Every structure is written in structure tokens, then in C-alpha cells.
Amino acid sequence: MQQRDGGLDPITLEVVRNKLDGIANEMQQTLLRSSFSPIVKEGLDASASLFTVEGETLAQACAIPVHLGTLIPVVAKILELFPVAKMKAGDAFIMNEPYQGGTHLPDIAIVTPIVAKDGRVVAISAAMTHHQDMGGMSPGSVPTNAVEIFQEGLRIPPLRFRENGEYNETLVSLIRQNVRIPNTVMGDLNAQLAACNVGARRVGELVDALGHNLVGAIFENLLEKSEQLTRAALRSIPEGTYSYVDYNDNDGIELDKRIKFQVAVTIKDGNFHVDFTGSSPQVRGPFNAVPSGALAAACFAIRAVTDPNIPTNAGCFRPISLELPVGSIVNPVEPAPVNARTATIKRMAGCILGALRPAVPERVPADSSGEMLAIMFGGLRQSGESFVVGELVAGGSGAGLTSDGVDVIETDVSNCMNLPVEAMEMEAPIRVHQVALRSGSGGAGKQRGGLGIVKEYEVLEGEVRFTHRGERHMCAASGSNGGEAGAMAISQIFRTNGQTEEIPSKMMAVLQKGDRVVVTTAGGGGNGPANLRDPRLQEADVKDEKISPTARP
């Protein structure tokens, strides 16, 4: 690297690219390892990445797409309010405000400048973590029954969090006062700073070795290369406008009203235009997604349908443009509540992929359940100790052209782990009686859709506050190319007095000792006509009791 002539050497370019990937991974490692709360460690719900001074993603670790997409508008907002020219080493900025570029209140972003020896800012480090609590009307700050954002927790607009390496004590004190678990929140914020510092140190070294101008040129070149490759891949998709419609069950408030997602994706001349016109108006409940959500869904989809070997950076996302009607479920107006937006972003991603399926049938499977059932039990033990335990439960994935869907797996923009039965029972007076594949729930087809799950819980000590936030209870995952839809989700409460209550997708209920809850998640759609299924696969499915629910011995 010593004797460069100032021109862009393709070797140095690739060396720098490898380093940037390594740096982003090291930031991510630091973030996950040093974070405190279980939601980060079990749910991997934290992401770090590097940005250019123009606010474009330079390198990102393999973290959850819903964060990486949403960091883009956050960094843009910070750069708008705190110009790069005035940033100094030791600065750090913070925000979680959805209506200024954030996503929902528990997701707090920390953004820091990367400053070279000469004092100039050469790049930006950013880290986003889902915090365990941000105050508001319910522990965990994701209240299903919120009807305005003020109920959801502390809103932090773009603010300076550190200056010269010193905390903004006023702000720290305000945050600590407003959250239920201040030590944990501060511990996780420290982890975010630690991750940003890794980026600052290592990119700083890179700039010291190569010089400011060369590094800037390399960054731009890397983005251009990814942009060119992405556009080339898009050009290999037949041009046209592709449409799709799918639904979510309801907003948890108006239970009989389905939420419509209508998308038109236009592939033209290497561009990727996503138009959600025709989608439902914003809803009263917390399922609205601010525009960062649609961007995250589009970023995921464009990566999924182009060549996975293209280095992931902002260049991949430059072809994207979005049309998001104001006042709709995908672009709500303040103060609409937004905490449960994951279900909405997941469905948006599913719709974009569904639209593109006819254009790239080998890349896009039939619809996945695309549901992340969130359930939570909370109450007091007889000893007086309080408990809250929650888990996220997946359904089946859609079948590909040549492969069956996968049973019970996280898809698209989220990727959370489930909670072990043994962890749940140690933490709360709940007994789990069953964790099983849901026979017969995969959509039939030449390739079968993945199965959902059956889980059965019994309350051992009453009373327990129970929250259930499902999807696919009222609208199944469609099959494709003649394949059939997967089974819909069903959840029920079995009371000790013999009564059964059906859970209408979203519910908050009080459970008593002895009450049982059985949740089943949806199956994925099948692909291709069922009569073309390989008899050997069919036979294996029967033997494994995956297709005949009554065949249990």
C-alpha cells in the first residue's frame, strides 16, 4: 500500500473492502457481546454499521435487516441537524423518534463521527439496539393497546449524547428517570458506544495509512461498484410493473377490520420502484410503520432477488425509490402509535417479494407465514416476586420451486430465536405441555409449504396478564404456481370451567391458575400443483405424520 500513485488501485480497493467488512463484523461482535439484556443476546436484536459522511451505508454486518434499513434515515436526520463539518472526536448522537427517521421507541440509535488525525470527519459509525424498556404504559414498551405514540414510552429526538467523550448528564438523567430498568438501558447504550468506538478506531487507522482523499475515493468507488452490479442484476429481471395484495389480521383495536397491503413494484432500466398506494389507511392500534419500515422491507427484498455475492452497501439500495401515501399504514401521521410495526414491515417485505415472484420464480418461494407471534405472560408469584416472560414464535416458510418450505422458521426482515421451554419454566409459573410441528398445516403442492407450530401453556399460579399478538389468523399464506395456501393460525384459551375462547389474533386477557393456552402458527404456501408431488416425498410426509393430522398413533 505504500507506493500508490494516487489512482484507484483495484487491489487496494478489494483490500479495503475486506477490511470494512471485518470492521463492521467486529463492531457487531462488540455490540452483541457487550450488550446486557437477554433480548439482544437471544434475539440478536441489535445491529451496527458504517456510513459515509453523506449518510450512505458503507459496510454492514450480517445483522437484522429491519434495523439496517432503518439506520439509514436515522443517520440522514442526524447529519441534517448536526452537520459533519462541526462534528468532533468524542461526539455521540442519539435518537429513537420514529417520526424523524426512527422505527419504534425501544430501538435507540447511537451515531458517532469517525475523525481522522487531521480533525476531519471521514465516516460515521452507527449502532441500533432494541432496548428492554423505554418507559410508557407497559413493561417492555410495546403496548398492544396503545392508540397514540405518547403511550409507548420516552421519545428521544435527535440529540447530542456525548461531547468530548463526556455524557450529556441532563439527558442521561432524563432517560434514567423514564425507564423501568435504568441500569440495563445504560449498559446497552454503553455497548452501542463501544461498538461505535471500534469502528472509529479501525477506520481511523485505515485513513492514517492511506490518506483521507484516497479513502474517500475508495468508499465512493465501492458504492458505485455495488450499485452497478445491483442495477445489472435488476436489468436481468424482465421489466414491468408487478402487483400484489396481502393482508394482516387487524390492529388489535378494531378486531374485525383486516389491514390491506397493496404494492406495485416497477422494475425498469435498473431501477426498483415500490408503490404502496392502495394500502389501508393508518390504523388506531400500534401497527403503523413509519417510512423507515418500507425502506427496510425494500432493502431486504432487493438483496433477496439480486445476486447475494454483491457486497452489501448503500450502492445496492440506490436503485430503490418509494411511494408511500401519507396517512396510510405505511406512512402514518403523528401521533399514531407504531410499536408493533414489525408485523407490518414483515408483510410489506412479503408483498414486495410476492409481487416479484412471477418475474424471478426460482428466487422467490410461495408466501411464508411471515408471522412472528408475540406472546407475553406477566404477574406476581405467590412469593410476591413479579415476573414477565415473553417469546416470539414463527410459522412455516413458503415452498420454493424445487424445495419444500421449512417448518417453523423466521423469514424476511426478522430473525429472532425462540425461548427454550426450560428457560420459560424456570422464569415463570408456566408449564409448557407441548411443542410440536403442526401436522397438515403446510400448503399442499408439488413442493409443500413449511409447517407451523403447536404450543400449549398452563398457568400454575394466577392471575396472569396475557398478551397475544398474532397474524395469519384471518388471511392465509398463499401458494404459488398452483400450490395451495398454508393453514391459518388458531389460538385458544381453555378455561378451567370448561369454556373455550378463541383469540382473535390480538388479545390481552387475564388467566387464572389452571387455564391453558394453545397457540398454533400458520403454515407456508405450497409451490406447484399438488398432483405433481413426488410420491416418495408424499410417502415420507405420511410416515413423518407431517400431512395427516389424524394419523397420530
Next chain:
Amino acid sequence: MTGRLEIGVDIGGTFTDVVMREPGKDIKFFKLPTTRKDPSEAVVAALKHIQSTWGLQPNDLVKFAHGTTIATNAVLERKGAAIGIITTKGFRDILEIGRQSRRQMYDVVLEPQPPVFLAPRRFRQEVSERVAPSGEVLTKLDESALRHAVDKLVKEGVQSIAIVFLFAFANPAHERRAKQLISEWYPDLAISISSEVDPHFREYERTVATAFDAYVKPTVAKYLENLERSLKEEGVGAPLQVMQSRGGLTVSEVARMRPIRLFLSGPAGGVVGGKIAGTSANAENIITIDIGGTSADIALISKRKPLIRPEGIIGDYAVRVAMVDVNTIGSGGGSIARVEGGSLRVGPHSAGSEPGPACYGRGGKQATVCDASVLLGYLDPDYFAGGSLKLNPALAHEAVQKDVAQPLGISLERAALGIHRVLNAQMAEGIRAVSVRQGVDQREFSLMPLGGAGGLHATALATELKMTKVVIPRIPGVLAAAGLLAAPIEHEVSAAFSQPLAQLSVDAVNQALAQLDEAASKLMQAERVQRAEVTVTYYADVCFIGQSYALEINFDPRTPGLAERLYEDFLIAHDRIYGHAVRVPAKLVALRAIHQAAGSDTIEEMKVPPTSAPIELGTRKIWVSGFDQPVEARVLNREALPVGFKFSGPALVQQSDTTTLVEPGWNGVVDDAANVILTKG
């Protein structure tokens, strides 16, 4: 002659390496081709070789230590036993549901993520029984249902059974009873129970560990029994010892009962070998990088101890069993270089050994790292792999010109250097990632290159990582076999133990440790060691309350104020590895006892004296990073270098199985233990 002879035999995919030590004499070593079909044939051949070459008799042997890839191969080649899994009623699908997350974030056409191949659904049966988190029995084991389930599995043809009941780590009675019953009904079935294999919470991880144990058990047992018999037939009186994944040996009879502990048997020998070579060079902190054709293995040794990870990766699957922390990255000498979208890419595809790099002349057409090494002058085409393979520089030239130089519009040499620079950047990031994960600063470590291609990248990697010392062992090619001779006999036994540190009962800890000690002592009895020789260390797994992952903390149960001491040590470890520590309540989740006997930090006899061949092999023009013109490198014959010999880069140090590139700015010296030490100066 009285029995004083010790032998280490490491069976790898291609070669079986043998190292033999007789106290006070130079060690002897040789390589034989591995006999894939029955690896024990190579062992017998090795014994014959020893007899015919040195006139040594099998009954002279007092130690026979073995490193094997048998368990790993059974998984990679899907050649383990047909197994059945028996679970608590309602939970037979735990294996298939897994943790519901996916490895590749942007994949949409998905593949199952857990190792379902171990036991598809029809091979998983349920029986009624239930234990509460406290260990209390809620539902008694239904023995007739068990009989029914086992009969069904046997009818399906299973040879091995894994039993995983919920909360068996809190109360193993039902699992033990089931094992006893099944072994009465079907004495030939292999049985693995979760409370023995992996007695810790999280049912999916415990199921995977137990199922893998069951899967490899019959294969491992058959192999080791064969080997024991062969040795006996050849007149070897010494017990067969097998290397376990943590870097300790055990006698074959015990290894057969705990096969899950053998997945890293081979690499663990290499890490112990790295440790003893490092110790002989006064380097107690070592990062080894073993660069082969398709991949590179990175391992860390800190303060003479191989770093251990609590969960390893076998094939594509995470398996919760402790092993030396060997990390594989997909870059090696055979990595293919190509231009994509105007950028030079190196790997992850590899030309492997067939057809291999273009310069092998076996039909490979694509440019590889090895081809670049030939063009840069690092490899002597006539002396590759000790002269066993003649390289063709013209084919290397053609491939690099066509695939890299021409598309990028740069000279052949710049293209070849570029391939090296990109590969080195990838490997440096790999080393950094492992260091970060283990919470160490790689600058405080010495780099030890191993494998056929390690030496070519050593000084470049060290420079990149700001490491100032490189150690080239005297016998890098058979270090894993040498490691077998230095490894201790080791038994590790652990149990779940859940208690907040604030309410820690030292009596309860001591009771639990006494049970662990009893179990470990029982295992030690088979090893023919005296009780006085055994050293015992204890570890506690500690985490903050609410945290999911624990850190292993070494402790002495006699320490006054045990809980406080554990807490303080935990905070220090948390700060080292995770970068911060908050003073909030912590809890103990598991206890572990490790019993060790014998073992040594180094092997004096590894200092093999120089041969009488000429030291200087002439000079060669080579291209190195940072110079626009080729530089003249001295070529040295490693086997002939005497102790105290000094030289400076640019130089190439050649030996039969590897070549070390010493870049300008690095100085070399042969130390008292015959290692070559390179320092930047």
C-alpha cells in the same frame, strides 16, 4: 530394552503422522498415507515401519496416543448410526424446530437449519414422564410406553438411542431408569442420555449434543475396538489413549462411552503441539494459523493454555460441547482468484487438490493463490511438497494473466501480489475476529504458521496485525502428533447448579463438587494413573441474572468469601471479554471439575539437530509488497540451519513440507530449541 518408548499417531484425511519419543534421544517421525477404509491399517503399518527401520519392538511402548477424525468424518459423510430419539411426551419435535432462526439473513428459499438428518420425525418417539424445574417428579416414567417406543424404533432399524427428557439436568432419575431398562431389553443398542452427555438447560442444544453422541457412538466404538485389538495383536502392551476435543487424552474404553468429546480430536493435538513449540520458544501466547489448500484454521493459546469454546461447530451445526477454539475460514492456498464487476475476488471457492491450482498441471484452469506464489518466486517449482509434485510456472502464468492481470489491466506480478494482499487481508480479519471474541489483544501474541501454505503468509499477516514475533517450529508438519505426547490425561465433568451468588451456599457447592469429583475419579481409574498424580481444577459458569450466556470462572472452593471472590472474578472476565461490567446481581448456573494427570509444557526431544546438507540453496528473485522491482532473496535449507544461525529478509526458508517467506524488514534466528524466530526490526 525396557519400555520407554512413547508414540503419537495422528490420522488426518491424507496422511497418518507418527512421532516417537524415547527420553533423552531425538524424536523420530514419519508420515504414511492414510488408509481411508480402515484407518487402523495405517497404525499397524506404522508399527511395522518402526520395527523394520529402527528395530524397536511394540512391547517397548509405554504410551500410545492417538488423534482421530473418525467422529467428525461420520458426521460430514453422514455415515453415523441410524438413531432414534425418545423424549418427554409432547416434545419430540424439539430437534426439528430448533431455535427457529436462520443462518443466512437474506435467504428466502430456505433449508432446514437444525440437524434433522440425525432423526427424521418417524425416528422420534415420546413417553409420558415429567420433571419440574426444581427436579421434582410430576409424572412418573411410563415404562410400558417406553417399551413400546423402543420396540418401534428397533423395528425401524435403529442401532443407537438418544434419550432427552425435559429438566433431566435437574433430576436424571428418569433418564437413568430408561437407560437401564433399554439396556436390559436390548443389550446391543447404544444409548446416550442427555443428563450424562450435556447436563445443562436449553432443551434444543441438549438434544443436539445427545443425538450427535448417539449418532457417532457405534462408529467410534467399532473403530476403537478394532484398533485396540490390532494393537494387542501386534504386541503393544500400552493402553490406547485418544485425544479429546478439549486437548486432553483419555483411555479408549472411556472415549468410546463419551464420543461427543472426540469431534476435534485431530485439531486439538495440533493446538497442544503449537503450545509446546511456543513454550520451547519462550512464547506463552500464540496464535496458530494452519493454512491448507481450501481453508485456514486459527487457534489461540493464552498463557500456555489452549483457549476453549463452550460450543463448537460440526459441519453446519452448532453442538454444545467444549472444545479447543479452532476457527476455520474459507481461505487457503487453493482459493480461486477472479475479477467480478471490476473487483478482484479471492475465494471462497477453492480448486482443492483435484484438479488443484493451475500450476499443478492436473487440468485446473483457474488462477489460485498457489499460482500467484509460484509467479512471485516464493515456491520452488522443483521442490514443492519435498519435490513430490513438480509445478508448472507456465500454467500459473497463463491462468493469472487470463483471470486477473488482463481483466484488471495490470502487470502479471502486480496481479499475483494483489491476490496475496487480498487473501492476507481476509485472513487477518479472521484472526482479528477470533481475538475479539476471546477478548485478547493479538499484538501480545506470537504468530505460528502451520500447514503447507502457512509460512508464505506469516510475515505479511504479522505486519498487518501488528504482531512482532513469528515462531516457525522445527517440525511443523507433525506437530499434531507431537502434541499427543505432551497432552495431559483429562476428564471433565459438569453439572447444572443454579443459585444466585448473593445466596450462595458454600456447603451446597462443596457437595456438588464432591459428586463431580467422584464421577471424574471413576473415569480416571481406567487411566492407570496414581491418585497423587491427579490435579483437580474447578470452574463455575456465572452470568448476570437475566443474561443468557455464562462465563467460565476458575475458582478454589477453599477460598474464604467464595461468593464475593467469584463475583469479582466474573466482573473482571466480563470486562475483558465484553468491554464493560455493571455491578448488578449475578448467579451461578453450572459447576465443572477437571481432573488432569501427566502432560508436559514442552518436549525437549523436539530439538532435532541440523542435517549436514548445505545451508545455502542459492538466491531467487521474488516480488514482495511495497517494492516496484523484484528483490533478491536468499534461499535457506531449514533442515540444515544450526542453532544460533541468523539471517535477514528477504529470504525463503525451505523445508520438505513448507516454505517460509521472510519479507524485507524481518530478521530470523534459530533458537536453542531449533525453532526459527522471526522478529520485526
